[in-house]
Amino acid sequence: xxxxxIPLAITVSSNYIAPTPVSLSTENLALLxxxxxxxxxxxxxxxxxxxxxxxxxxxxxxxxxRLTCWLQSAQPGTMRxxxxxxxxxxxxxxxxxxxxxxxxxxxxxxxxxPPSQTDHHENGSQAPVLQATYLGAxxxxxxxxxxxxxxxxxHSEDFDHSAQEFIxxxxxxxxxxIAAEGISQNQQIVxxxxxxxxxxxxxxxxxxxxxxxxxxxxxxxxxxHQLLTLLLRWSLDxxxxxxxxxxxVDHERGELITQIYEGYPSDRFPSDWSSLGRxxxxxxxxxxxxxxxxxxxxxxxDVSKEANLxxxxxxIRAELAVPISANGQVLxxxxxxxxxxxxxxxxxxxxxxxxxxxxAQPLLWALSxxxxxxxxxxxxxxxxxxxxxxxxxxxxxxxxxxxPSWSAIWGLDPHIVEAEFHVPFDLVEALLSRLHDPFRLTxxxxxxxxxxxxxxxxxxxxxxxxxxxxxxxxxxxxxxxxITGRLWAVSDVTREREVDRLxxxxxSIVSHELRTPLTSILGYTELLLARDFEPADQRxxxxxxxxxxxxxxxxxxxxxxxxxxxxxxxxxxxxxxxLRQLIAELTNQLNAQLDRHRLxxxxxxxxxxxxxxxxxxxxxxxxLLTNAIKYSPQGGxxxxxxxxTRLLPADHPPGRWLIVSVRDQGIGISPEDLSRIxxxxxxxxxxxxxxxxxxxxxxxxTRALVELHGGRIWVDSVVEKGSIFSFTLPVATELDxxx
Ligand code: ADP
Numbered sequence: 001x002x003x004x005x006i007p008l009a010i011t012v013s014s015n016y017i018a019p020t021p022v023s024l025s026t027e028n029l030a031l032l033x034x035x036x037x038x039x040x041x042x043x044x045x046x047x048x049x050x051x052x053x054x055x056x057x058x059x060x061x062x063x064x065x066r067l068t069c070w071l072q073s074a075q076p077g078t079m080r081x082x083x084x085x086x087x088x089x090x091x092x093x094x095x096x097x098x099x100x101x102x103x104x105x106x107x108x109x110x111x112x113x114p115p116s117q118t119d120h121h122e123n124g125s126q127a128p129v130l131q132a133t134y135l136g137a138x139x140x141x142x143x144x145x146x147x148x149x150x151x152x153x154x155h156s157e158d159f160d161h162s163a164q165e166f167i168x169x170x171x172x173x174x175x176x177x178i179a180a181e182g183i184s185q186n187q188q189i190v191x192x193x194x195x196x197x198x199x200x201x202x203x204x205x206x207x208x209x210x211x212x213x214x215x216x217x218x219x220x221x222x223x224x225h226q227l228l229t230l231l232l233r234w235s236l237d238x239x240x241x242x243x244x245x246x247x248x249v250d251h252e253r254g255e256l257i258t259q260i261y262e263g264y265p266s267d268r269f270p271s272d273w274s275s276l277g278r279x280x281x282x283x284x285x286x287x288x289x290x291x292x293x294x295x296x297x298x299x300x301x302d303v304s305k306e307a308n309l310x311x312x313x314x315x316i317r318a319e320l321a322v323p324i325s326a327n328g329q330v331l332x333x334x335x336x337x338x339x340x341x342x343x344x345x346x347x348x349x350x351x352x353x354x355x356x357x358x359x360a361q362p363l364l365w366a367l368s369x370x371x372x373x374x375x376x377x378x379x380x381x382x383x384x385x386x387x388x389x390x391x392x393x394x395x396x397x398x399x400x401x402x403x404p405s406w407s408a409i410w411g412l413d414p415h416i417v418e419a420e421f422h423v424p425f426d427l428v429e430a431l432l433s434r435l436h437d438p439f440r441l442t443x444x445x446x447x448x449x450x451x452x453x454x455x456x457x458x459x460x461x462x463x464x465x466x467x468x469x470x471x472x473x474x475x476x477x478x479x480x481x482x483i484t485g486r487l488w489a490v491s492d493v494t495r496e497r498e499v500d501r502l503x504x505x506x507x508s509i510v511s512h513e514l515r516t517p518l519t520s521i522l523g524y525t526e527l528l529l530a531r532d533f534e535p536a537d538q539r540x541x542x543x544x545x546x547x548x549x550x551x552x553x554x555x556x557x558x559x560x561x562x563x564x565x566x567x568x569x570x571x572x573x574x575x576x577x578x579l580r581q582l583i584a585e586l587t588n589q590l591n592a593q594l595d596r597h598r599l600x601x602x603x604x605x606x607x608x609x610x611x612x613x614x615x616x617x618x619x620x621x622x623x624l625l626t627n628a629i630k631y632s633p634q635g636g637x638x639x640x641x642x643x644x645t646r647l648l649p650a651d652h653p654p655g656r657w658l659i660v661s662v663r664d665q666g667i668g669i670s671p672e673d674l675s676r677i678x679x680x681x682x683x684x685x686x687x688x689x690x691x692x693x694x695x696x697x698x699x700x701x702t703r704a705l706v707e708l709h710g711g712r713i714w715v716d717s718v719v720e721k722g723s724i725f726s727f728t729l730p731v732a733t734e735l736d737x738x739x
Contacts, residue, residue: 028166031059035170039177046083048177053085060163062153063132064089068098069139069147069178070240070340089152099242099263101136101148103315103339107168108136109159112152135159137167141175145340149174207351210238215358222362224370228260231334231359236262238355239320239348241336248332248367249292255280256288256333263337287321288333295330297322299349302341318343322352326360331367389490391417392476395452395483397424397445409469409490411462423488424449436461448473452483459493468494505681509695513555516693517548558697562680565704572613572708576732579603579610579617579642579658586621593626596635604643610658611732616705623698624662624725630692632666632722639663644731652712656731661724668719677715678703702727 024032038051053065065085091114101108112134133156139146149171153159214234218227228246236244243263247256258279283289287298300319316337324332334356336344383390389406391399399421407414412430421427424445428438435441444458456473472489524541527533533541564570580603587599610617621640628638645659669677673684683689683696706713706727717723 024165024169025162028059028162028169031055032166032169032173036173039173040180045177045181049083050086052174059166060151060153061155061158062151063087065149065151066093067147067149067174068102068240070343091152093150095237096263097134097136098148098150099236100265101138101150102145102242103263103265105138105140105145105315105339107138107164108134109164110134111156131155133159135164135167137171139171139175139178141172144175146175146178207354211351211354211358214355218359218362222366224363224366225260227359227362227366228332231355232260232262235334235336235352235355238351239336239344241320241338241343241348243316243337245288245335246332247288247292247335249283249330250280251329253280254283256283256286256292259332287319288335291321291323291333292330295323295325295328297349297353299344299346301344304341315339317341320344320348320352322349322356324356324360324363326364331360331363387491389488391423391488391490392485393423393488394485396422397449397486398422400485406488406490409492431462434462434464436463444471444473448486452486466494467492468497502681505696509681509683510555510559513693513695514552517552517555521545521548521552555695558695558701561701562697565701570704570708572616574611574613574736576609576737577612577614577617578607579660579729580607582614582618583621583640583642586618586625589622590625590629593629594638597629597632598637599625600637600639602639602641607642608644608656608658608731609737610729611736612709612729616708617729620702620705620727621660621662623702624727627698627725628662628664628666628723630694631689632664633688633692634666636665636722637663645728648728649712649714652728653710656733657711657728658731659726659728661726663722663724665722668721668723669715669717670719674715674717 035052035055038055039048041048041051049067056062056065062085064087067083069081069083110133112132114132131154133153135151135153137149139149149167151159151167214230217230222230232244232246235241241263243261245258245261245264247258249255250257258281283292287300291298298319298321303317303319316339318338318341320336322334323330324334334352336348336352338344383401383403386403387405389403389409391402391406394400399417402417404414407417410427410431411434416426416430424442428435428442428445431441432438440458441460444456444460448454448456453475455475456471458471460469460471461467462469470491470493473486474489476484476487478484524545528538528541532538561570583601583603587601590599625638625640632638639662641661641663642658645657648654648657667688669684676682677684678699679696680700681696682700683694703713706729710730711728713725713727715723715725
């Protein structure tokens with residue numbers, strides 16, 4: 001057997017570990033020389049490693065050691081082999097960690113917890129009892145990965161710097177020992193081999209036996225996830241691959257959906273990967289995609305020899321991708337990866353292909369089970385999360401299943417619906433005090449039972465609080481088209497109906513409000529054009545036209561004001577303002593309207609200035625004063641009172657505030673209308689207000705403007721006696737004054 005002499009002053013050169021000359025202590029050097037001799041002895045590898053493990057005990061304190069390597073002599077293929085130190089430890093090794101070390105390319109020294117302690121530790125509930133430590137070293141030599149050496153010890157200081165130095169120096173010697181076990185003479189690198197082009201291959205008897213065991217396990221009842229996990233685990237174990245994935249194939253979209261993976265570093269699959277949902281990717285780019293499209297297996301022995309091929313990660317050298325097909329269609333693709341070139345050969349290809357063939361039928365079953373499960377989960381989610389109340393009733397009207405919205409919309413306790421609940425009797429009874437027309441709902445239920453194949457629809461009106469519900473009832477059928485009952489879908493249409501009402505009110509008010517002034521403008525201008533009038537009459541007519549046009553312009557202004565407020569476009573231009581002067585300007589403007597009324601102004605003395613938008617406050621006051629005049633058609637006093645107040649409403653912001661009140665002796669507002677007058681387009685409907693005319697916009701604009709200043713507005717009113725509208729404005733602070 002040819003032995004390559006290994007120099008003792010070593011330079012470790014690989015893609016992964018930076019070339020660092022290792023200068024060893026005399027003690028380490030002597031031991032290394034002894035270890036090298038043991039490793040190069042003319043004995044089987046297992047015996048040589050036994051010697052090594054024993055020798056290592058002179059230098060290191062460790063509980064046990066393991067060498068995982070890939071023997072080239074096991075041709076064709078490179079099955080993985082493992083060698084353990086003579087005295088093992090009771091805790092099993094972690095193969096996943098071994099794969100990580102192989103892929104990572106670095107020596108890793110970290111705490112090691114027995115499996116039961118790992119759980120406690122992660123929960124943070126209990127500190128580990130055992131302070132064990134782990135050292136994993138990938139064996140790179142001559143640009144190749146030969147294996148992974150792992151050691152465990154009771155205490156972390158057992159692998160100190162000098163111990164690690166010794167192990168680093170030992171690695172090339174171990175590589176050489178593995179290589180010496182048998183270097184394949186005709187190891188040709190075949191970049192991509194299609195399965196069909198391989199020579200006929202027969203599995204070994206023991207492989208057939210393994211396959212038989214696996215097939216019987218695969219055929220046991222499995223969920224998709226269990227099945228794929230088994231399949232990937234066996235494939236990794238049997239081939240010694242460091243990493244692998246299984247993806248399902250979506251032929252319609254031309255995509256692969258990764259289902260499970262093992263062994264990759266976390267940056268390829270983030271640790272919370274499963275919560276991110278299934279990763280989909282096009283089948284145009286990867287080797288797995290090629291397998292999905294062609295239905296043929298591919299074997300890449302060494303990607304660095306293949307110019308046009310890029311694998312998902314730069315340190316993957318070999319890849320094996322095998323389809324799992326049934327009924328002529330590729331269902332899934334299994335991919336195995338390794339950082340070792342020629343990690344997979346024909347043996348692995350044949351074995352994994354045979355395994356995938358046996359997995360096809362179980363996968364087909366698992367997929368159809370999964371599909372049924374998914375679609376019922378989807379439907380269940382839709383059912384539970386829809387805002388529409390849904391209830392499945394049997395023929396007798398008993399609720400079989402209802403979603404949370406069902407009881408919420410009817411305002412029922414969900415527990416009543418969960419128990420025996422017969423819609424035709426129990427629903428009417430439960431809602432009796434709220435049903436506007438109980439008979440209507442009973443009739444609806446009876447009609448449904450009389451004509452079970454008909455689709456029905458009805459609107460149910462509830463009171464306290466007022467609510468309008470739309471009920472759609474459709475017959476349900478089983479797979480044999482037999483009627484099984486009904487599905488009730490109930491939606492709350494209160495808001496939609498309200499919006500409809502507002503819309504039609506808007507159209508009728510605006511058209512009425514526009515038409516009235518327009519008719520008089522047209523009438524008077526026609527008159528003026530038709531003949532000559534006395535100057536005094538002429539002046540009177542033109543004044544009317546002017547007044548009506550002003551009214552029209554006010555209406556347009558209000559409508560624009562509403563839409564600007566809606567869009568949040570109204571911004572305040574605040575200044576320190578003395579209300580006295582502002583009110584003086586306003587009363588001049590209003591004087592023209594005051595033929596039957598007396599306007600009284602009472603301003604407290606002294607009156608601190610306010611910090612407000614001048615024009616907006618003028619608009620607020622103008623709206624309230626014109627309303628006071630409009631809604632006291634018999635005339636009387638209209639009083640404007642301004643004073644500072646400490647008596648603020650309960651939810652009012654703190655600080656110094658002025659309170660402004662507008663009092664009239666007019667028609668007043670009934671208690672039912674009091675809360676609604678602030679709504680847009682809401683007008684109290686009675687003979688008085690119908691005659692007076694208006695848009696129902698003024699107060700809603702006024703309130704929005706007061707609130708923009710941080711203030712509040714409210715009203716007290718007695719029908720036939722009069723109303724007092726009051727609002728607050730912020731007193732200017734010292735800071736506001738300094739600007
Ligand atoms: P408009 O006056 O254009 O109808 P508003 O929004 O200003 O619209 O007022 C809404 C409703 O509130 C009015 O239609 C009226 O019925 C009632 N209202 C407002 N101010 C008074 C008041 N001072 N006295 C009696 N009713 C009033």
